[in-house]
Amino acid sequence: MILDAEALENGAALEADLCILGGGAAGITLALQFLRGPWRVILVESGRRAAHPGSQALYEGEVADPALHSPVHTYRARRFGGSTTLWGGRCVPLDPVDFRARPWVPHSGWPFGGEELAPWYPAANALCEAGEFDYAAATAIPGGMRPMIAGFAPQDFSEAGIERFSTPTDFAGRYGHRLAASESVRVLLGANCTGVETAPEGDRVTALRLRTLSGREATVRAARVVVALGGLETPRLLLASRGPGAEAGLGNGRGLVGRYYMCHIAGTSGRLRLAVPRDYVNAGYEVAEDGTYIRRRLHLTEAAQEREGVANAVLRLHFPRIPDPSHGSGVLSGLYLARHLLPYEYRKRLETPGERPSVLRHLRNVAADPFSATGFAWTMLRKRRLAARKFPSVIVRPPGNVFSLDFHGEQEPNPESRVTLSDATDALGMPRLRVDWRATAGDIRTAQVAYRLLAEDLARWGRGTLLHDPEEVAADMLRDGAYGGHHIGTARIGFTPATGVVDAECRVHGIANLWVAGSAVFPTSGQANPTLTVVALALRLAARLKRDMEPGPVAAG
Numbered sequence: 001m002i003l004d005a006e007a008l009e010n011g012a013a014l015e016a017d018l019c020i021l022g023g024g025a026a027g028i029t030l031a032l033q034f035l036r037g038p039w040r041v042i043l044v045e046s047g048r049r050a051a052h053p054g055s056q057a058l059y060e061g062e063v064a065d066p067a068l069h070s071p072v073h074t075y076r077a078r079r080f081g082g083s084t085t086l087w088g089g090r091c092v093p094l095d096p097v098d099f100r101a102r103p104w105v106p107h108s109g110w111p112f113g114g115e116e117l118a119p120w121y122p123a124a125n126a127l128c129e130a131g132e133f134d135y136a137a138a139t140a141i142p143g144g145m146r147p148m149i150a151g152f153a154p155q156d157f158s159e160a161g162i163e164r165f166s167t168p169t170d171f172a173g174r175y176g177h178r179l180a181a182s183e184s185v186r187v188l189l190g191a192n193c194t195g196v197e198t199a200p201e202g203d204r205v206t207a208l209r210l211r212t213l214s215g216r217e218a219t220v221r222a223a224r225v226v227v228a229l230g231g232l233e234t235p236r237l238l239l240a241s242r243g244p245g246a247e248a249g250l251g252n253g254r255g256l257v258g259r260y261y262m263c264h265i266a267g268t269s270g271r272l273r274l275a276v277p278r279d280y281v282n283a284g285y286e287v288a289e290d291g292t293y294i295r296r297r298l299h300l301t302e303a304a305q306e307r308e309g310v311a312n313a314v315l316r317l318h319f320p321r322i323p324d325p326s327h328g329s330g331v332l333s334g335l336y337l338a339r340h341l342l343p344y345e346y347r348k349r350l351e352t353p354g355e356r357p358s359v360l361r362h363l364r365n366v367a368a369d370p371f372s373a374t375g376f377a378w379t380m381l382r383k384r385r386l387a388a389r390k391f392p393s394v395i396v397r398p399p400g401n402v403f404s405l406d407f408h409g410e411q412e413p414n415p416e417s418r419v420t421l422s423d424a425t426d427a428l429g430m431p432r433l434r435v436d437w438r439a440t441a442g443d444i445r446t447a448q449v450a451y452r453l454l455a456e457d458l459a460r461w462g463r464g465t466l467l468h469d470p471e472e473v474a475a476d477m478l479r480d481g482a483y484g485g486h487h488i489g490t491a492r493i494g495f496t497p498a499t500g501v502v503d504a505e506c507r508v509h510g511i512a513n514l515w516v517a518g519s520a521v522f523p524t525s526g527q528a529n530p531t532l533t534v535v536a537l538a539l540r541l542a543a544r545l546k547r548d549m550e551p552g553p554v555a556a557g
Contacts, residue, residue, distance in 0.1 A: 004189050005191035006190055010217060013221065015221050017224065017549060018224045018225075019041075020226045021193050021229055022517075024084060024171065024230060025518075026518040027045070027226075029534075029535050030517060030545075032175060035185060041186070044220070045187060046058065048079060048189045049172065059073035062424070062434040064435065065436075068439070068478065082171070084169060084170050084171040085172070086485075089167060089168025090165055090166075090529045091125065093528060096302075098528075099524075104306070109523065111495045116540075117537065125532065127169075129174070131288050131291075131292030135161055135163075135164065151463070153461075154457035155456075155460070156453040162294050194211050196227075198243050202246050202510070203245075204512050206221065208221075211428050213428070224515070224549070226541070227517070230487060231486075232435070232487045234516055235257050238251050250514070251508040251514075253509075256500065258418045259415045260414065260490065262411040262524075262525045263437065264411060266409070267406075267478070269451065269473045270404055271320075271468070272405055274403075282296070283316075293391065308449045311527075315407055318404045319394075320404050323336055330367075334366050335394065336362050405454070405466070407451075410527050412443055413492070419434065444477055448474065451470075452470075486529065488525045490520045492520075515545075517534075
């Protein structure tokens with residue numbers, strides 16, 4: 001059942017066995033596990049089915065350094081489906097090394113290993129519609145995938161793993177009808193949780209305060225509450241919910257809520273020249289038998305990470321930087337000239353402050369190569385705009401065998417990289433966020449080492465060169481600052497309250513009936529995009545909640 005909160009009687013009191021705050025990937029995944037059964041489940045979502053300017057404005061906040069972090073309301077969608085309504089669809093599981101406490105990565109280590117999540121990944125992969133759960137290039141398609149660079153066998157990188165791509169799936173669009181048909185789950189749209197109330201002892205949630213943009217109020221009393229609001233709104237709600245024993249916010253007795261804020265370190269840098277025939281190089285996507293797009297990448301090996309004392313990272317073959325017209329590509333110049341038509345996350349990477357590429361040279365590139373530009377536009381219209389399973393990203397083969405390298409790496413957990421509450425408030429009276437995202441010297445060193453090691457591997461091979469400057473690599477990694485919508489680590493899992501906000505079961509330390517779902521709980525980011533793991537963790541949490549809730553409903557306390 002799906003309801004609009006504006007239809008509720010003002011002051012309505014709702015009761016549930018489980019209340020889920022947030023209708024994105026984590027919240028919808030959780031709700032789907034309770035479609036049938038004796039439990040009363042309420043999913044509370046701030047937005048509605050379509051984008052709503054008033055709801056989106058609630059995300060606005062402050063950024064300590066605008067050069068390093070996008071405005072707080074970008075890269076996120078406050079609507080049913082959350083940011084799955086705008087994600088790129090890349091799906092990759094975390095690696096075994098990501099779960100380990102690594103002496104060379106400060107504050108690393110999960111309270112369980114990768115084997116704990118392994119049983120949940122296949123079902124998560126299915127929900128994300130990323131095809132078969134097979135992330136090995138040798139078996140992802142019959143006969144195996146083509147090598148990235150034929151004949152190249154690097155010492156410090158592996159190209160055995162792949163990334164898969166969702167359609168990309170809008171979870172509300174894809175699964176909303178199941179929730180609408182359920183008699184056990186009620187979805188409440190347009191409802192904003194403005195506070196979490198606890199018992200006088202502070203050890204149990206007793207009520208959730210809801211409010212609509214029009215001022216209508218309601219209360220939910222639930223035996224169990226899961227906060228699944230994303231990596232930024234989760235700490236915002238926890239910090240703003242203060243009471244006895246939680247003067248600094250729920251779960252924040254040790255000051256950890258909002259700290260260790262990570263995204264990923266990413267950027268395009270270097271000049272890779274390959275002395276091999278063009279058909280030896282496969283820089284793009286292949287298609288699995290079920291139609292899923294898949295792609296190889298160069299993955300820094302665990303042995304190299306440990307030996308060099310760096311974090312996890314991957315490199316992908318990439319076309320030269322689009323704003324620089326010296327690439328000579330009509331397609332890339334066309335993209336630059338049409339950049340104002342692109343979504344924010346792509347347009348941002350083409351508009352570097354202080355950089356003034358020659359528009360005339362870009363026009364000359366297009367004029368010299370008009371058929372390629374026209375063909376590319378038609379292909380992108382057909383395969384991305386009109387296709388049910390969208391082509392994942394722009395792939396342009398540069399003239400000759402000259403590429404740049406696209407880096408995507410893990411960010412070290414850093415307690416000084418954090419989100420806090422500002423003095424400003426939103427239309428509901430909630431404190432807005434202030435984001436102070438910081439990169440460490442270790443983050444940049446991981447990128448610099450990856451480029452150096454690949455240059456050494458190519459030199460040993462003798463059929464390729466990678467020109468790069470460590471200082472230029474550092475600048476390129478910070479050119480766009482915090483990468484995209486990967487908001488991670490702000491309510492991290494830890495063995496004890498001294499090391500984390502939630503325990504290994506994702507339950508907030510010291511609060512018996514409050515859990516957190518989503519990338520906020522990741523203690524480390526790994527090199528992988530977070531959505532697949534967010535869904536896997538939500539499935540794991542749902543199973544634990546079900547076991548806790550058997551044999552039937554538990555009255556709200």
